[in-house]
Amino acid sequence: MADVTGKTVINNLCVIGTGLIGGSFCLALKQAGACNRITGAGRREETLQKAQQLKIIDGYETDIAAAVKDADVVFVSVPLGATQAVFIKIEAGLEQAGNHHAIITDAGSSKQQVQQIADNVFGVNASRFVAGHPIAGTENSGPGAAFAELYKNRRVILTPTNNTDEDAVKLVKALWQKTGASVEIMDAEHHDKVLAATSHLPHLLAFGLVHCLENMDDIEDIFRFAAGGFRDFTRIASSDPTMWRDICLHNQQPILEMMQRFRAELDMLYNAMASADGEKLMEVFQHAKNTRDKFIH
C-alpha cells in the first residue's frame, strides 16, 4: 500500500463496471494522479473497449478473476443485482492469485444488503470490504457519460461495520477525497433509510408519474406543454431502469416504509383537494416551501 498522504494513493486499481460511476471514479483519480494503473473489467467487452478509448482505464480483462489479481483496490460499480456474482468472482480471483492485501469497495445505492452479501461471500476476508456510496450521479449512463468532476464537492458515505479493517476504511476514504468528494461515515441502516427518502422514493414517483401519463389520450399535448417544472421533476425518470430495479429490490423495506408514508400524505392531500380545504393546502404548501428553502440553497 502506498503512502496515503502522498499524491499517489495506490498502485493498481481494478474497476468492475466502467460506466458513469466507475468511469468517473477512474477519471477523477487519474486527474489527481492518485493511482498508477487502472484495469477495467465488466460483462461487455464493447463497454470496456469504449472505456479504454476514452482513457478511463489503461487496460481491461473480460475475466474478473484475472482483472483483480494484482489489484490494491477493487472498486465495484455494477447494478446491485450483479453484486453477488461479481463478489464471488473477485473472491475467487484474489484467492487464486494469493492476493491477500486487496481492499474491496463498492458504490451501490443500498448498503445493508450489500454488506450481507459481502459477509457471505468474503467470509473471513470481509474485514477488507468497505461498503460505500457516492451521492452523485446523472440520469445518463455508460462510459460516455463519465466525467472527472462528478464527485467534486459531493458527499460519499462509507458504512463500515465493527469488523471492517480501519486501514481499509482510511484508504478508501483517501481515494474518494482525491476525487474531490467529502467522506462521511454512518451505519448502513441509517444510510438505507435516508436514501430511501431522498433518492429512492423520488425516483419511484418520477418513473410512476411518467408511466401513468403514458397511457393518456392527450400524451402528445401533455409533453408538448410540459414546462421546466415537469422537465426537472421527471429528469430522474430518464435514469437507468436496470440500476433502479436493483436498488428497489435491494432496499425493499426502507422504500416500502417511505411509500406508505407518502401514500398517507397523498391521501391527506386528496381529501383536502376533494373538500376544497384551502387552509389545509396552504398549510402543507407553506411548510414544504419553508423546509425546502431552509435546507436547499
Add this chain to the structure above:
Amino acid sequence: MADVTGKTVINNLCVIGTGLIGGSFCLALKQAGACNRITGAGRREETLQKAQQLKIIDGYETDIAAAVKDADVVFVSVPLGATQAVFIKIEAGLEQAGNHHAIITDAGSSKQQVQQIADNVFGVNASRFVAGHPIAGTENSGPGAAFAELYKNRRVILTPTNNTDEDAVKLVKALWQKTGASVEIMDAEHHDKVLAATSHLPHLLAFGLVHCLENMDDIEDIFRFAAGGFRDFTRIASSDPTMWRDICLHNQQPILEMMQRFRAELDMLYNAMASADGEKLMEVFQHAKNTRDKFIH
C-alpha cells in the same frame, strides 16, 4: 387599437399584479417596444413601488378602477383566488370611464373557472375577455423575480370561447408573440386536463414529498445527503403557496382525476415492490424512461 403588424402593438397596457408573470410580461413588451405606457395596479403599494423602481411599469394606481381607465389591454396576473374580485373592479373601472374598447386577458393556470368568472362578471362584455396561460415560470415570485426573457421560446395557450371577439384574440396573440412566445389556441377543458397532468399533479407531489419528509427524525441528514435528483425533483416545492392553493381550488376536478390515476400507479408500484417483482418494476421504469427520452430533449 394600433397596427398589430407594426412594432408598437398598443398604447396603454394596464397590468394587475406585477410579480414574476406580470412583471416579465411588462419587461418583455418594453424590450420589444410593443406598448407606449404601462400602468401597474395591485394589492400592495410596496410591490408596485418596487415594480416601478425596476422599470417594470411606468406608473401605478392602487385603485384598480383608476388604473384601467385608459387601458387598451388589461393584463391580469394575480393568484387565481383574487381573479373574481379583480375582474369586478376592472368592469367597474371601465364602465365608469366609458372605456368600451379595452381587451382583458389573464395568465391563470386554470381556464374553465376563470372563463366562468369572466362570463359572470363581464356579462355582455365577456366577448372582450381572452383567457390565456403562459407555460412558463420559475419557483421565484415577486417583481424582483421578473425578467424579460421568461417567455422567450415558451408556449402560451389561449382558450377563447365561441363568444370571444376574434380581433381581441388576435391582439392578445400579437402581444404574446412580442414577448418571444409561440401562441396556441385550445379549448379550456383540454387545457385544464393537460395542465393538471403536467404541472398541477407534479407540484402536489413535490410539495407532498417535502412535507412528508419534514416530520421524519432524520430530517437534517435527509437534506444533507440529498443529491441533484432530489434538488430538481423538489424545486417546484419552493413555489408560491398562495398561487398553488388557488390553482388547486380552481382546477379541482381535473386534478382529483389525475390524483386518482397516480394513486393507482403508486399502488401498483407498491405491490410490485412488496412482492419483489423485478420484472414489473423493470417494465415500468423502462417504459417511463422511453417515454420521457422520446418527448423531452
